[in-house]
Every structure is written in C-alpha cells, then in structure tokens.
Amino acid sequence: MDLTTKLTELVLTAELYNKNETFSADDLPYHIRTHYWNIKDKTVSRPIYVAEIDVEKIYDVNGIRESLKKLPFIEFEEFGSQIKLTVFDIASKWFAKQPDAKELIQKNPVLSHHFEKKEMLDVSYEKSKKANKPKEASRQWIDSLLNDIAAEKDSEDMLKLVYILAPEEIEQTLDSLVLTEEQQNGVKRISSAIQHREYLKKIGLFEVGKLLFVGDTGTGKTSTASGLAKRLHLPFIEVRLSMITDQYLGETAKNIDRVFHLSKKLSPCILFIDEFDFVAKNRSSDENAALKRAVNTLLKAIDEISLVRDGVLLVAATNHPHLLDRAVWRRFDEIVDFPLPDKQIRKDIFDCITKNIDNEINTKELSKLTDGYSGSDLRVVVKDAVLSALLTDRTKLSQQDLLKAIQSFDRRIILKTEISS
Template sequence: MTSETLDVVELLLTAEIYNEQDDLIVNDIPSKIRRPLWDSKTRNVAKPIKPGKTMIKNMFGIDDVEGALKINGKPFAYAVVDAYTGSVRITAGSLDAAAEWFKKQEGARDRILENPVLAYYYSSVSEEKDGNISYEEVASKNPPKEASREWIESIIEELSEGKGNGREWLKLAYIKAPEEVRESMDELILTERQKNELQKIELAIKNKEHFRNIGLYDIGKVLFVGPPGTGKTSFARALSKKLSIPIVEVHLSMITDQYLGETSKNIDRVFALAKKFDPCIMFIDEFDFIATSRTANDEHAAIKQAVNTLLKAIDNTSLVEDGVLLIAATNHTKKLDEAVWRRFDEIVDFERPTLDMRKEILDTILRKIEGNVDTAAIAKKTEDYTGSDLRMVIREAVLTALLDNRYELVQEDLDKAVKSFDRRSGLKMTAFIEE
C-alpha cells in the first residue's frame, strides 16, 4: 500500500461522507481536495461530489487509479471503478467498513486531523465514536474558502463579466489570498500595546453582528503610524493570514492620476473593489500621499477635491455593513489633517523597537539560519534600527559568510554588517541633511 492508495481512499470517503451529511459545508473540505472541485459561479462545492479518474489525476497526479487501489496486488475491496464512465466510489453499503480500514493505516490519523469531514465522521457518525478526535478543533484549523486563491479568482471572474469596468479596477490594487501571504504574526515582535490592539481588531470582526445590533457602525477603521520598516505592511498581511480573509492592498501613489478628476474616480473605484471582496482587509499604504494637510499644498483646490473624496469613501465604508476592515498606514503623523484623524477608531503606533525587542527580532530572523551568535550584544549596538534595518544587517552578514564559503554565521559577520550599515546610513544622513 502506498500513500497514493490513502490519497484516493481519503477522497472517496470525504466525498461519500460530505454527500450524506447535511451538516457538512464547503469549509469542511480540506483545501487540497476543495480546489479542483470549486465552482466559481456558486462559490461552493456542490453536493454530491462525484469522484472520477480525471478528478483524481488532477488532484493527486495519479494516472493509474486501479493500480493505486491495489493492496498487496489485490483490488481494494470497498471501492469500485467504473471502467466505462471512469467514476470511482465507495461500494454501496461499505462506507463503515472502508472507514474502519482507513483508520488503521499508517499516517491515517494525521490525515483525519487535517480533514474536518473525516473528523466529523469518526467523532460522531461511526459505530465506534472516537473521543480523541474533535471535529470542532479540526474544522477550526481548516482554512475557510475565503482564504483560498479560488475564492478571489471567482470574484475577479464576476467583476470581469459585469457591465462595469471590473478588470480595470484590478489595476488599482493588489489582491492576495491568505494562503499566499508569507508574513505571519509569530514572526513579528509586537509591543504590548500592539498586541492589545490586535486583540481588539479580532474581537471587532468576530462580533460584527453585536456592533450592528447595538447601533455602533463606526468600527473597523485602523490607522498604523510609524517610521518606514517598523512592520506596518507585515502586520496587515499577517492579519489577513490570521483571520483568513483576503487583503486588498492599495498604494495611493498607484491611484493618483495626473488628472485629478481621475484620481477621485480611482478612489471611488478602489473602495468599490474592496467591497466586492467582503470579507476583506483593505490596506491603504502611503496614506499621507493624499491625505495631507489641506492647507499645506500648492495645488490647493485640486488636492482638496481628492482628499474630500477619500474622506467620503472612508465614511461610506463599514466593517459592519460591507465586511471591509480598513487599515491605513502612514509614516508621517504631522502631515495628516485633523479631519482624517477623526475617522479612525483605533490608532496603532509602530515605534522603533526597544533593546529587548531588537534582540527578539534578531532571534526570530536567525531561527532558520545556522550559527551561534550573541544577539543581545548586537541588539545593544543597534539603537534606532528598525526591524527592517535588522533584517538588512542579517542579510549582509549571511552574504559575508557566503563570501567566506560558510553557511553558518559567526559573531564577526554580524559585527561587520552593523558597522557597514552604520557607515551607510551615516552617509545617507549627511547627503540629505539639507532637506
């Protein structure tokens, strides 16, 4: 028996149980099985699932299904392959026997713990209910449909078919599925205040209905403030992964057009775009690019129009009504208009990391890198460095080690990297000191 056998039997069991049990929904299907079954029109995996040879080939790359279903040279007793139609299924009346067989195989347990449909069966349907398997727990770990690329593609497809210019709108933002996001919360070192804000954001999302019921619609607008390289973008993306909702990333420089009327239209378009992805995070980077103090600019009247459009768009977007969690990020606090500030219900500060945080950031980045270095000592030497600066230092150190034919880092590599970083940023400062 090979893992191919388990792949096929797992699929057949999943299909059979999913078809039979009314309680099971699309989010209970593991993503590897869900992807090829996804119907972008209905954004669902319709019942019944009817496995077949083509599906199995697409899903697992298995060409010889009969071969995969042989155990010690004999065909698996509880499945039938229809030679004519290519359909493959559990033999009528054999679900329990097939499931019992499956459970005894090596590696089956890991599969059950990643497959809510199977977990449901073994914990509450089968004769011998397994008290060590919790359907709720397995289901809560399975990424929901909104976390998948297919979900986003379905919405994009609909946008392109519509009468509007949906395709055009897509140029105004980057849209990522949580499963494509590389950043993760456990690689970010946060202050207590930031952790607290994170909790509040999560609670606001989970209790959307509660906020609607008590008439508080003004939640879910968050402003990230801090110098470049302090983790604002990473935080927003990691949040998308943590909450399993897509992230629509907007750079205000991208939607600013030389024709100001067009800029205002783009602002409206990009907000309309985000609302199509309900639920999602709309992340507006370089927020100060437009939302600058209205009096401080030469092209006064024109800019004012764009700012007003932006403010109106923010007012007309709601987590409760539209499912859009709005996060804006800015490097400059001073440039922002008072009217802009008022629109955010939470302000999260991103400061340069403290000594302890710098050590933690270094330790986190170095987790995957060989070598034995004193990160506390490096943290002491890197006052005022941002998280991004520390990453650059380590990258430099890794390159230095490679020049010396080493994959392992030594203290000297890091010391050198810090020195060269200091020298470089020193140069930068004198060059721009006139500014």
Template sequence: MPDITLDIIELLLTAQVYNKYPELDVNDLPKQVRKFYWNREQRTVPKPIRVKTTDIEKLFDIDSVDSKLKMLPFVAIDDMDFSVRITALEVGADWFQKRDGSMDKIAHNPVLAYHYEKKQAEGADYSSAKSKVRPKEVDREWIESLIEEISKEEGGGEMLKLAQISAPEDIRQTLREFILTTEQEEEVKKIVKAIQYRDYLKRIGLYDVGKILMVGPPGTGKTSLAKAMSEHLAIPFVEVKLSMITDQYLGETAKNIDRVFALAKKLNPCILFIDEFDFVAKTRSSDEHAALKRAVNTLLKAIDDISLTNDGVLLLAATNHPKMLDSAAWRRFDDIMKFPLPDTDMRKKILDIVTKEIEGDFDTSEIASLTHGYSGSDLRMVIREGVLTALVTERTELTQKDMLNAIAAFDERTVIKTNEYED
C-alpha cells in the same frame, strides 16, 4: 498497506460522505480537496464530487491508480468515464478506521469526523476537526473567483487595476512571528474581537469601529502587520498606494478613490490597507488646487461612508509623516496604532526570530545593543548581508564577525543614503 492507499481511500470517503449529507458544505472539506475541486463560477465545491483516476494521479503524483486499489473489493473504477467510487460506504469506512494513522486523518478532516461521530466512533469529534481547517476565504481560488466576477461588471476592470489583492494563504509572515508593543497587542485583540462580534456591534448600532491609522517610521512593520492580520483573520488583503491612484488629471484621482472603496466593499469581508496615506490627505493650504481639495474631500468622505460593522471592511491606513495630516484626516479614525523603532529588548527578540533557522556562533544580545535606531526591516537587512557574505566563502554557518561586518556595511550605506558621504 502503503500510506498512499490510505490517502486515496480518505479522498474517496470524503467525496462520498460530502455528497451524502446536505448539511456539509465547502468549509468542511480538507483544504487540498477544496482547492482541487473548486468551481470558480459557482464559488464553491459543488455536489456531487466525482473522483476520477486522473484526479487521484494529480493529487497524489502516482502513475497507476489500478495497482493501488485492485486488492480492495469495496472500490470500483468505471471503465467508461474512469470515475472511482466506494461501492459500500460502511465497509470502506470500517476498513479505513482500522488502519494505522486513520484517526489522525479523521481528526483533521471535518467531513470524515462528521460521519464517524454519527457512527459514535471513539475519538471522532466534528467540532474539533472543523476548528483545524481554515475557511475557503483563505484560498487563492476564492479570491480569483471574486476577481473574475468583479471583472465582468461595468467598470470592474478599472477597479481591479488600482489595488493589489492578496489571499491570506499568500501571506508568509504570521502574527506569531511579530514582536509587538503592549499597545499594539491590545489594538490587534480589539480588532479581532470587533470582527468576531460584528453582528453584535451592528445590533447595538456601533458603526464607527475598524478604522485604524498606523503611524511610525519606515521599516517598523506597518504593512507587514496589516498583512499578518489578514492571514490571522482569514480575510482578503486589499493594498492601495495613494501615489499609484493619483492621476495627472486630478478629477480622475477622486474617481479612483471611489473605485477603490467600492472594490473593498465587493470583496468583503476584507482588509483595505491604504499606504502612503499622507500622499493625498496632507495639510491643506489656501493656495492648493481646487481639484486636489476635491480629491482629499473624496477620500475623507469615503472613509466616513465605509464601516466594518455595515460593510465588512477593516480600514487600515499607514503614514510615515503624521505631521503632514490635518485634523480632518485624524478625526476619521477611531484609533491610532503607533509603530516606534524597537528598543534593545525588542531588537533582540526580532533578531532571535529572524535567525532561528540560521546555524552559527553569534550573540544576538550584542547585535541588539549595537543597533540603536534600527527598524525591524533594518535588522533583517543586516542578517541578509551577513548570510550572503558568508555564502561567498561557501559557509552556511554565521559568526559574530559576519554580523558585526554586516552592521558596519549597513551603517555605511545609511551614511550614503542620508547624503553625509564625502568623497
């Protein structure tokens, strides 16, 4: 029997079992099914799921459903509405279980694992299957549902213009791909536990957690790590650049700050990432404009008023210029995460990760030793330069010479950028 038939029967069984048991919810559905049948207005996959022939054709990219199912006596296609269903659930379940590859599908499908565990089928484990399916909050469909709801509220459209919102599934670089310092690893672990034990923290009255200031030179991974944490924690990522919400009318800047924090609370649980934190929260001087002072004070008060424990918002702020921040800004954060330039060992590990899919004869140890002062972003630019240069001569394998030439080209650009270039 073709594999595609097994996939179709899995879908039909999943729909029927999901409809049958009220205790099963949207997070029990395999991601592909959940995304396909997602209802934006209801922000879930409503019951009952009714599978139609067109659904099967779209999901599995086939032309004729009849030809795949006509030999199965327990499947019926309605000639009126073209719905497809299993007429005898247990017959269909028994047929499915006996097919090669079915147990692997059951192991990754909480809905089916739940049903087969109830049948006491050997190897069926609902808890294990559930752990392999990420929650609905990772999906772009979930974010779009929230955005649509917020847009209908008074002032919602203005709030949404101020931030870039990403779903966890949109984020490419995961925590596993990061080379972190020991301090950074410990900080990430604490953040993960704080979210995991949020109810406990609320019960004991510990509210001043989940406000982290990320400090370090450009290109050291502040934004990338914040996004990777969103992917790891399966919560939306709300990114705001303070320079983008600063209005020519400074009174409007204060309003924009309030709108951003209100948006984060509506999207909770989420990460609110404030980039260019020093843009507004800089050292305040006596001759500063009163409206700018009000904007700064609005920002500091908004930070005071938001809480991971109460509001479900993890606040991460990033700055390349920590000396520009005054003591009032520093006091708002319960922890500081430092992002130093990588040492030789870290550069070697970063290069190994970036080049893991690149074929060729090159020595990342030598490259690491020659790139003192490079950030992780700089190293990626060097690799990109080497790859593109090789492609010009129709080569997809890199040599050490390609890498060394790429370093030289990067260093030349750096000289130009720092105004040390002389004609």
C-alpha cells in the same frame, strides 16, 4: 500515510458532501476543495465525481490501481475510470480503524461531522472547522470574485489600482514579527471583533474596524497588516495613495471610489491603504479645490465602509502623522504606534531573523550597536552578513560577519545623509 486511507477519505467525503446539501464548500478540507473548485459557481458544485486522476492529483501519487483492488468496498469502472463506493457503512468502519484516519478527519469537517455522530472516534465538527482553512484563504476564491468583477465595465481601471494577495500567498506570518505589547493588543482586539462580527451587527455597533498604523518606514506596518490577513484568512488588498493620485485630480476621487467599491466586492477582506498622508494632508492649508474634493471623497469613503456591515477591515498606514488633520484621526477607532525598536526588541528581532541560521553570534552585543535601526534595517544587516559569509563558503554566521555588516550599514547611512544635505 497509506494510499488506501487517502483514497477512502476522498470517496467517503465525496459521498457525504453529495448527499448532504447543508454542507458548504468550506466543510471540505482544503486539498479536496481546491481540486474541485468551480470558478464560475464560486463553490464546489455537486455531485463530486471521483476518478483515478482526481486521486492522483489531490494526493500527488501515481499508480493507484493496485491499491484500489485491495479495498472490498470500492468498485472501479475501467471504462470511465470512475471510483465508486459500494457499501458505505463498511467503508466507514474500515476507515475509522486505520491508524492515520483520525489525523485526516480532524482536518475534514465533512468527515468529522459523520464520525462525531457515529461516536466511533473522538472528533468534533467544530474543532475541524477551526483547523480547516476557509475558502477565502485561497487564490481560487479571489480569482472567482475577480471573474465576476471582470464583467463590470470599469473593471480594468479598477484592478490596476490595487495589489491583491491571497492569505496562502503571504509569506511573513505575525509569529515571525516581534511586536510590542500595544501592537499585540491591537491585533488581538481586532481579531476578536472580526470573530464576533455578527454580534456587533446585532447590537448595532458599526463603527469598529478601522486601524491607523503610525511609524517610520521599515517598522513593520505592512508586514503586520498582511500577517493579520494571513492569520485571519482574509484576502489582502494593498493600495498606495501615491499610486492612485492622478495628475487629473478629478480622476483621483474616482480612483478612491473604485478602490473602496472593489474591496466591498472582495469582502471579507483587509483593505490596506499605505502612504495615507499622501491625500489626507491638512486640508485647510491647501488652496487646490480639486485636491480638497479628493480628500473629501476619501473621508466619505472611510465613513461609509464598515467592517461589521461590509466585512472590510480598513488599515491605513502613515510615516508622516503630523501631516494628517484632526478630521482624519477621529475616524479611526484604533491607532497603533510602530516605534523604532528599543534595545530589547532589537535583540529579539535579531534572534527572530537568525533563528534558522547556523550561527555563533551574540545578539545582545549587536542590539547595543544598532540604536536607531528599524526592523527592516536589521534584516538588511543580517542579509548582508549572510552573503559575506557565503563568499567564503561559510554557512555558519560569525559575530565578525555581523559587526562588519553593521559598519558598512552605518557608512551607507552617512553617505546617504551627505548626498541629501
């Protein structure tokens, strides 16, 4: 793409954003917004100034001086290296004629708002809003909120309890997971609930947005929850109940409150509570009063948080559903099962994991040999096969590599059960 086109995108966007106060930072395209982001104000403050160095950083280019001279509607102030627009209309008309302009405008709500009204190009503000990642997708957004939280007196204790990921930092996408129909439906239902949050609020349906993922380790619970955060552009807050359970149980109840408080501060977001059974074990069987208090605190916190009201989607996960009592189950409006994959799904997972690896493997045969394997086990097998192939300098995976990896995986399982029994 021509440098002059990019440069003009920036000066036009800056000018329109500065003039029209109804634009929010979310109307700026991702590359411009992140560059001008102001952590303190939690937005992009007006006015945006454009200097040579801004163009170089935003578009990762060097030596823009020559390109600048080619554009008659731009004035370059040597002194402050500031780049200014002289005649807006000429710039706008010139830009609309550039071959790559439409591609940029489609991802730039500020510009599509302008060009949609001018009817010069077939673009739409609504569509570009959808194509543009919102501020919640970025690390900067989380850092801005944490900056506020740091002022609270309990903040250090609070932040030690959780692990926070920005959507842009999450590697695994939902598309790279093989999900059962039930899992896909669960994901779809919750996505549409989030999109229609305002409507749910209006009709007073507050008890939506609490999911419980049930299944063995390695069946994709954590990946599905974080993949959901990535798809919906929501910060992902992960907490393991075993980590926040203190030997002083009084502290556990406090920790639970801290985590829920923090997630409200980071809203809209997904709060993922792993090892959910760790605290929510059957209460009646336990004599310990402090533990009961911790469980009650947890149940109350779950009751009091709402996706519709607070913008926090709660996802809890457990490998031990039998440990949960009835009071826990009914608090979730959606229970999603994560079974060990059947033969067909194992084949699909093999296909999915190896899709970017040069190979001559028969995944149907492999799926027959891996009964009882979780998705995560299959990943370990493929990784093992890749590493063995690399030992003999091969980047093409053979069926033999995988068969051997499966054999050694089986041996490891036998070893493990012998040690533990």
